[in-house]
Amino acid sequence: GAGVSQSPRYKVAKRGQDVALRCDPISGHVSLFWYQQALGQGPEFLTYFQNEAQLDKSGLPSDRFFAERPEGSVSTLKIQRTQQEDSAVYLCASSLEIAGGSGELFFGEGSRLTVL
Amino acid sequence: LAKTTQPISMDSYEGQEVNITCSHNNIATNDYITWYQQFPSQGPRFIIQGYKTKVTNEVASLFIPADRKSSTLSLPRVSLSDTAVYYCLVGDNFGNAGNMLTFGGGTRLMVKP
Numbered sequence: 045g046a047g048v049s050q051s052p053r054y055k056v057a058k059r060g061q062d063v064a065l066r067c068d069p070i071s072g073h074v075s076l077f078w079y080q081q082a083l084g085q086g087p088e089f090l091t092y093f094q095n096e097a098q099l100d101k102s103g104l105p106s107d108r109f110f111a112e113r114p115e116g117s118v119s120t121l122k123i124q125r126t127q128q129e130d131s132a133v134y135l136c137a138s139s140l141e142i143a144g145g146s147g148e149l150f151f152g153e154g155s156r157l158t159v160l
Numbered sequence: 161l162a163k164t165t166q167p168i169s170m171d172s173y174e175g176q177e178v179n180i181t182c183s184h185n186n187i188a189t190n191d192y193i194t195w196y197q198q199f200p201s202q203g204p205r206f207i208i209q210g211y212k213t214k215v216t217n218e219v220a221s222l223f224i225p226a227d228r229k230s231s232t233l234s235l236p237r238v239s240l241s242d243t244a245v246y247y248c249l250v251g252d253n254f255g256n257a258g259n260m261l262t263f264g265g266g267t268r269l270m271v272k273p
Contacts, residue, residue: 048203077261086247086263087204100260135203144261145251146192146211151203 046070050136050152057126057159065121065155069138076119077149078111079135087135093119094142126159133157164248169268178235180267182248185229190252193224193231198245198266207246208233235269243271 049068057063069076074095079087080103089103095116104111108127113119123130133154141147165183172178184193192211196204208215210222210231221234235242245268251261 079263086245086266089260089262092260100256100258102258103260137203141253143251143253143256143259145190145253146209148194148206148209149196149204149261151205153201153203 048136048138048150048152050134050155052155053153055155055157057157059127059159060125062122062124063126063157065123065134065136065157067119067121067136067138067152069117069119069136070140070150071117073138073140073150074142075139075144076113077137077139077144078119078121079137080105081133081135081154083132090121090134092143123157126157128159131157131159163250163262164264166246166248166264166267168265169270171270171272172238173272174239175237178238178242178269178271180233180235180246180248180269181230182233183230184248184250187228187250188252190254191250192252193222193228194249194251194261195220195222195231195233196247196249196263198247204247204263238269238271240271240273242269244269 076093078090081087092100093113108124110122137149137151194209195207198204215222223232245266247266
């Protein structure tokens with residue numbers, strides 16, 4: 045596709061369940077970011093990949109959060125034993141440039157996770 | 161330590177020019193300044209980027225003073241569809257851990273008829 049694709053768009057999980065969120069970046073984009081956006085707040089950085097290498101995971105809120113990008117394209121954000129505070133929109137963005145400082149980040153529409 | 165500071169909200173009327181200023185006192189030599197727009201239920205969308213002086217594209221202008229400690233996004237003749245949240249970001253191209261592109265709280269712009 046032409047843009048960043050995220051799935052599922054909506055996910056409802058019971059507390060304690062594991063969830064997996066998928067991101068298909070724009071083909072050829074080196075950088076991939078995951079952000080978490082709570083209602084009414086700005087996106088909060090979670091983790092950054094440069095190709096298949098996870099160079100920064102300082103934003104992951106706990107060890108229940110895990111992200112991978114094994115072949116340098118599709119990425120998966122996994123949340124184990126979900127808690128209510130994990131309810132948020134998870135945004136994926138990709139960029140042609142390293143770290144995205146110059147140029148443009150292309151965002152998907154996000155995956156809205158609701159934990160009951 | 162917050163990298164950027166913006167007003168929480170602004171109101172305007174259709175047809176007016178809107179200027180949103182962002183403070184980034186600790187901007188580094190290699191950092192670029194980028195503005196994004198976000199509508200409800202959508203991901204942020206790139207508006208404009210600059211390093212210094214003035215940049216203009218088809219939708220906005222970006223003014224950056226010589227010290228680069230602030231920047232101003234200028235939206236000419238806003239319409240109702242410009243109602244959105246606007247974010248200012250600073251970042252480089254090095255990919256160093258701890259220096260990733262960080263969004264602040266953004267500025268919620270409301271354009272009234």
